[in-house]
Amino acid sequence: MPAIREIQVTVDCADPVRLAAFWCEVLGYVCPPVPEGFTTWEEYHHSLPPEERPVYFACAHPDGTGPRLLFQRVPEGKTVKNRVHLDVRAGAGLTGAERLATLEAECARLVALGATHVKTLYADGEEESCILMRDVEGNEFDLD
Numbered sequence: 001m002p003a004i005r006e007i008q009v010t011v012d013c014a015d016p017v018r019l020a021a022f023w024c025e026v027l028g029y030v031c032p033p034v035p036e037g038f039t040t041w042e043e044y045h046h047s048l049p050p051e052e053r054p055v056y057f058a059c060a061h062p063d064g065t066g067p068r069l070l071f072q073r074v075p076e077g078k079t080v081k082n083r084v085h086l087d088v089r090a091g092a093g094l095t096g097a098e099r100l101a102t103l104e105a106e107c108a109r110l111v112a113l114g115a116t117h118v119k120t121l122y123a124d125g126e127e128e129s130c131i132l133m134r135d136v137e138g139n140e141f142d143l144d
């Protein structure tokens with residue numbers, strides 16, 4: 001049986017382009033180039049008849065490492081807690097006060113991008129600190 005070499009994480013959402021732009025800023029990912037003659041994807045999409053506007057939008061790491069993220073428009077809104085979420089590893093390898101300061105600085109950056117700080121979980125002797133957050137559409141993710 002061949003080994004799977006690549007995965008894609010797909011997120012249901014209301015506004016695929018907006019959510020992709022947010023996650024590009026969070027992760028340093030990039031969107032595909034805008035079609036010639038347009039300055040933004042939003043401009044391009046609004047040039048299309050409503051029935052031809054895409055219901056999905058993707059972004060990926062600039063060098064192709066890491067999973068591709070695909071955001072697909074769905075008619076229903078978010079109603080329950082995510083069963084799967086992303087862990088943004090901003091404090092990997094750090095401990096104690098240094099880890100917490102790094103996570104808090106990243107949290108402030110992401111809040112400025114439109115994320116919501118939900119709760120900070122402080123180190124307790126067994127687990128290191130992490131911060132629970134929500135993206136611009138309310139999807140949960142962790143800074144750890």
